Amino acid sequence: MAARLHRNEYMGMLGGALLAVSVFLPWYGTDSDNRFANIDGERGHQSCFDVHPILRWLLIAAAVAPFILAYIIANDIKLSWARGEMTAVTSIAAFGLVVYNGIIDRPGEPSSAISLEFGWFLAVLGTLMMIAGAALRSSEHERARKPPGTI
Numbered sequence: 001m002a003a004r005l006h007r008n009e010y011m012g013m014l015g016g017a018l019l020a021v022s023v024f025l026p027w028y029g030t031d032s033d034n035r036f037a038n039i040d041g042e043r044g045h046q047s048c049f050d051v052h053p054i055l056r057w058l059l060i061a062a063a064v065a066p067f068i069l070a071y072i073i074a075n076d077i078k079l080s081w082a083r084g085e086m087t088a089v090t091s092i093a094a095f096g097l098v099v100y101n102g103i104i105d106r107p108g109e110p111s112s113a114i115s116l117e118f119g120w121f122l123a124v125l126g127t128l129m130m131i132a133g134a135a136l137r138s139s140e141h142e143r144a145r146k147p148p149g150t151i
Helices: 007-022 055-074 085-104 118-139
Strands: 026-030 045-047 114-116
Touching: 007 055, 007 085, 007 118, 026 118, 055 085, 055 118, 085 118
Parallel strands: none
Antiparallel strands: 026 045, 026 114
16 A cells, blocks of 8 residues: 555655644744743743644644645545645635744734744644645546536
């Protein structure tokens, strides 16, 4: 069964593992020189799991997607869509959520005194690896062409 898996699936699974681990690592840090810098009243390093009560579960669920794809491929399960498409969509959504919460809407006050930590960068790397693995897998499947004017 494992012979059916290629490096694309292993790259996606490694990315999923990195994303899952990153949720528990520090994502944000407060400026120690600014006594008013805090995230939900807390100072110091905060993980995604500490700061984002809903996002943490969404990212953990997204991290499982490459493993589901590997299971589908290893067991040669037939799908009505190209293998890897749903994993790619899930990974792109996870990437968007990570970037949005790190760059656009960073938690804490004042946001200029909140820095991004190692865990956030690991989450970005993990989601990019998931996207690459899923996109490469879905590109291996050629869609049947339909005649013009048909749905």
